[in-house]
Amino acid sequence: MTRFTSYLAYLASANNLGDDIQWLFYPGMLAESTSKWWADFGDRHASHEGIDLCFYRKRGGTIRHLETGAAVPAWSNGTVLHICKDFLGHTLVVEPDKKIAGPTRILEVFSHLDPHKSMAPGTRVKAGQNIARTSDIQPKSRTQARRPVLLPHLHLSCIEVPADTPVTSLNWSLFCLRKKVNVLNPVFM
Numbered sequence: 001m002t003r004f005t006s007y008l009a010y011l012a013s014a015n016n017l018g019d020d021i022q023w024l025f026y027p028g029m030l031a032e033s034t035s036k037w038w039a040d041f042g043d044r045h046a047s048h049e050g051i052d053l054c055f056y057r058k059r060g061g062t063i064r065h066l067e068t069g070a071a072v073p074a075w076s077n078g079t080v081l082h083i084c085k086d087f088l089g090h091t092l093v094v095e096p097d098k099k100i101a102g103p104t105r106i107l108e109v110f111s112h113l114d115p116h117k118s119m120a121p122g123t124r125v126k127a128g129q130n131i132a133r134t135s136d137i138q139p140k141s142r143t144q145a146r147r148p149v150l151l152p153h154l155h156l157s158c159i160e161v162p163a164d165t166p167v168t169s170l171n172w173s174l175f176c177l178r179k180k181v182n183v184l185n186p187v188f189m
């Protein structure tokens with residue numbers, strides 16, 4: 001797997017942000033946080049299974065955030081295993097080529113996205129290649145208006161699952177079951 005700092009550089013490059021970028025985080029954006037970083041900043045219903053990437057600034061500059069449609073690059077060379085819906089868009093599940101030996105596999109999970117049309121199970125991806133765009137998560141209708149207003153962002157997870165898990169089961173129904181999967185902190189990859 002590629003290091004997390006390299007991924008931040010890919011994300012900045014994919015969006016032409018320049019190479020002197022600081023990424024900024026509310027505590028609720030970090031792995032295992034139990035608080036929200038939107039609406040009332042209250043409690044999450046479960047601790048955060050990854051990290052949310054949204055705010056950045058050029059050193060000393062104004063704080064900005066990723067817009068809807070921001071480019072999302074792949075993290076490592078790998079293969080798309082599954083694409084499923086999440087509560088703010090779609091999730092892409094990628095298995096990096098550098099697999100670990102043993103009875104589990106570690107997956108890179110990208111959420112709240114509109115995947116590129118060329119993405120499908122079995123698609124090969126290269127580190128830094130654009131694979132998706134951040135989805136439009138602003139309320140569009142009266143039924144959606146109750147949703148908390150949340151800025152577009154990339155949710156990134158590293159999930160370790162039993163190696164024999166069927167690819168069609170690689171979704172958030174499984175990823176939130178801490179008894180069945182290990183949720184790893186992307187920052188330390």
Ligand SMILES: [Zn+2]
Pocket residue numbers: 048050051052155156
């Ligand atoms: Zn998140």
